[in-house]
Amino acid sequence: MTTTLSAPKRTAGRLSLLRRSPKLTIGILLILLLVAIGLSAPLVAQAIGGGQDPTETAAFPRWLKPSGAHPLGTDQYGRDILVMVCRGVLVSLQIGAIAGLVSTVIGVIVAFVGGYLGGFVDTVLSFFTSILLVVPTFPLLITLSAYAKEVTLFEVGLMLSIFSWPFAARTIRSQVLTLRTRAYVDLAKTTNSRDLEIIFKELLPNLLPYVMVGFATSALGSIFGLIGLEVIGLGPAGVIDLGHLIFVAISTGALTLGAWPLFVVPIILLTALFAGLNLINIGLEEVYNPRLRSVSGV
Amino acid sequence: MTEPADAKAVRAAETAVAAEAPDGAGASIRAEHLVQRFGSGRGAVLAVDDVSFELDREPARIVSLVGQSGSGKSTIARQVLGLQRPTSGAVTYGGKDVLRLNRKQRSEFRRNVQPVFQDPYAIFNPFYRVDRVFWTAVRKLTDLPNKRAADEAIRDSLRAVKLQPESVLGRYPHQLSGGQRQRIMLARIHLLRPQFVIADEPTSMLDAQTRRGFLDILQDFRVRYGITTLFITHDLSSVHYLGGDIMVINKGRIVEQGAVAEVMAAPSHDYTRLLLASVPAPDPDQRWTERIDIGQIR
Ligand SMILES: Nc1ncnc2c1ncn2[C@@H]1O[C@H](COP(=O)(O)OP(=O)(O)O)[C@@H](O)[C@H]1O
Ligand SMILES: [Mg+2]
Numbered sequence: 120m121t122t123t124l125s126a127p128k129r130t131a132g133r134l135s136l137l138r139r140s141p142k143l144t145i146g147i148l149l150i151l152l153l154v155a156i157g158l159s160a161p162l163v164a165q166a167i168g169g170g171q172d173p174t175e176t177a178a179f180p181r182w183l184k185p186s187g188a189h190p191l192g193t194d195q196y197g198r199d200i201l202v203m204v205c206r207g208v209l210v211s212l213q214i215g216a217i218a219g220l221v222s223t224v225i226g227v228i229v230a231f232v233g234g235y236l237g238g239f240v241d242t243v244l245s246f247f248t249s250i251l252l253v254v255p256t257f258p259l260l261i262t263l264s265a266y267a268k269e270v271t272l273f274e275v276g277l278m279l280s281i282f283s284w285p286f287a288a289r290t291i292r293s294q295v296l297t298l299r300t301r302a303y304v305d306l307a308k309t310t311n312s313r314d315l316e317i318i319f320k321e322l323l324p325n326l327l328p329y330v331m332v333g334f335a336t337s338a339l340g341s342i343f344g345l346i347g348l349e350v351i352g353l354g355p356a357g358v359i360d361l362g363h364l365i366f367v368a369i370s371t372g373a374l375t376l377g378a379w380p381l382f383v384v385p386i387i388l389l390t391a392l393f394a395g396l397n398l399i400n401i402g403l404e405e406v407y408n409p410r411l412r413s414v415s416g417v
Numbered sequence: 418m419t420e421p422a423d424a425k426a427v428r429a430a431e432t433a434v435a436a437e438a439p440d441g442a443g444a445s446i447r448a449e450h451l452v453q454r455f456g457s458g459r460g461a462v463l464a465v466d467d468v469s470f471e472l473d474r475e476p477a478r479i480v481s482l483v484g485q486s487g488s489g490k491s492t493i494a495r496q497v498l499g500l501q502r503p504t505s506g507a508v509t510y511g512g513k514d515v516l517r518l519n520r521k522q523r524s525e526f527r528r529n530v531q532p533v534f535q536d537p538y539a540i541f542n543p544f545y546r547v548d549r550v551f552w553t554a555v556r557k558l559t560d561l562p563n564k565r566a567a568d569e570a571i572r573d574s575l576r577a578v579k580l581q582p583e584s585v586l587g588r589y590p591h592q593l594s595g596g597q598r599q600r601i602m603l604a605r606i607h608l609l610r611p612q613f614v615i616a617d618e619p620t621s622m623l624d625a626q627t628r629r630g631f632l633d634i635l636q637d638f639r640v641r642y643g644i645t646t647l648f649i650t651h652d653l654s655s656v657h658y659l660g661g662d663i664m665v666i667n668k669g670r671i672v673e674q675g676a677v678a679e680v681m682a683a684p685s686h687d688y689t690r691l692l693l694a695s696v697p698a699p700d701p702d703q704r705w706t707e708r709i710d711i712g713q714i715r
Pocket of ligand 1: 455484485487488489491492493
């Protein structure tokens with residue numbers, strides 16, 4: 120069987136995975152770069168503000184052009200744009216992580232319970248999943264955010280995950296469906312394994328790549344869902360992510376005043392974030408799909 | 418030990434088996450008016466149509482279930498193993514419906530009724546080393562006192578099916594051949610010593626030489642350990658080689674049953690005659706090089 124050749128030796132370690140998919144590697148590097156930018160925010164703030172908060176109103180003269188002291192200039196309120204951008208990246212990433220995690224947990228539970236048990240339970244769960252997938256969630260998000268004035272970052276993440284878990288659930292469920300009829304699941308049943316053991320020990324390990332894909336997809340959906348809200352000015356107050364910066368740039372006419380970095384830099388970083396998460400998705404599929412298909416014999 | 422047992426040796430051993438039958442002797446598997454319908458309306462398929470039979474242990478026998486592809490054999494196997502709920506009818510073990518066993522009864526049923534499945538690739542979870550198949554079985558279905566005893570028993574079982582423990586233990590499934598994997602399943606049977614083996618086309622993916630070795634082991638298990646096997650196949654030459662009893666199934670119905678020698682000598686049903694007509698004259702040398710595949714009969 121030629122297909123067995125495509126199966127990686129697990130003893131070769133995880134690094135070989137990266138070598139097998141440049142897309143996965145680039146995606147991970149992009150995300151790591153963004154994390155580094157986000158985490159550098161305190162250092163950058165210290166360097167630029169010199170002990171003071173460089174994003175306080177009137178910390179500096181307004182609309183400064185990029186210079187050595189302010190590499191990206193300042194905005195309408197005299198806030199340092201570089202520091203705002205670094206913090207915005209961190210907030211966007213946190214939103215993605217929180218919403219991605221919550222979505223993945225919900226998605227995994229829904230997918231496994233429905234996909235494995237099948238029948239009525241699955242019908243009901245699939246129904247809800249599909250509804251959330253087809254209903255235009257953006258207006259719902261707008262409505263929800265109208266009620267959510269003083270919310271924490273975590274609450275925003277939670278709110279977004281309500282709309283993004285179906286993506287994780289759908290991705291994972293379709294895989295559960297193909298795996299649950301595998302002979303090794305039958306063998307586990309005849310070995311007197313319980314359902315939970317089968318789900319966690321037989322199915323879940325084989326689905327980890329899809330769980331990761333589900334996470335990346337939901338994280339992406341949440342980050343951009345929030346940005347959609349921010350850009351039209353309906354973002355939750357107090358959450359300053361990249362989308363909020365774009366909104367500020369648009370609403371204060373930053374572009375016409377020559378403060379282009381306030382608009383352009385967040386866009387570039389969001390593009391990198393989008394590309395990074397998508398490359399991870401595609402890379403994971405590339406690496407794992409052929410193997411899952413070949414070794415477990417579809 | 419796995420040389421083809423000649424008739425005299427078999428008969429001698431049968432007497433011996435009856436004498437040293439293990440606990441639970443007398444428990445038999447009974448299929449009672451099994452019906453399986455898949456789907457509904459126009460697309461409905463009647464896969465199993467009022468099938469009844471009994472598998473006894475005294476004396477241990479090999480009962481072949483023969484029919485062409487799509488005749489309902491696998492469905493019956495799954496019903497017998499308690500993996501598929503029949504539309505109507507029931508499978509009983511020791512007089513109790515296998516789908517309504519309490520915890521203790523189920524454990525007893527699982528210990529004593531074990532499968533060998535068709536596809537030696539899909540039977541292994543690609544995530545784990547093959548050893549896990551044995552260790553799960555040890556943990557769930559045996560009373561081996563400790564790790565050392567279990568390890569010894571596993572190695573014994575591998576040697577009993579002519580596998581070198583060192584050459585398979587610690588490996589991943591994709592690193593072994595189809596024949597090795599299927600033998601591992603036999604080693605698992607050897608380890609568990611069930612009363613019944615339900616073998617669904619276990620040899621259809623093996624080459625002629627490997628297949629013969631496999632059948633010899635089944636025969637050997639019957640003689641040594643009193644294991645009754647339901648041997649499902651579409652290969653009449655295997656049935657002829659194994660001897661014992663035969664049930665011929667056509668479109669979900671058992672159309673003929675009896676001793677292999679008698680049915681093959683004087684088939685009473687048209688369908689059986691058709692099957693036999695498609696088998697070339699038994700040539701002891703050719704039988705194992707040419708597959709007689711009744712799945713190809715129209
Ligand atoms: N889970 C299922 N859902 C729908 N149809 C099925 C299912 N399993 C088997 N069938 C159908 O039932 C019939 C018998 O199948 P099967 O028992 O696999 O036959 P065999 O093992 O003799 O080839 C076939 O027509 C098959 O398509
Ligand atoms: Mg079949």
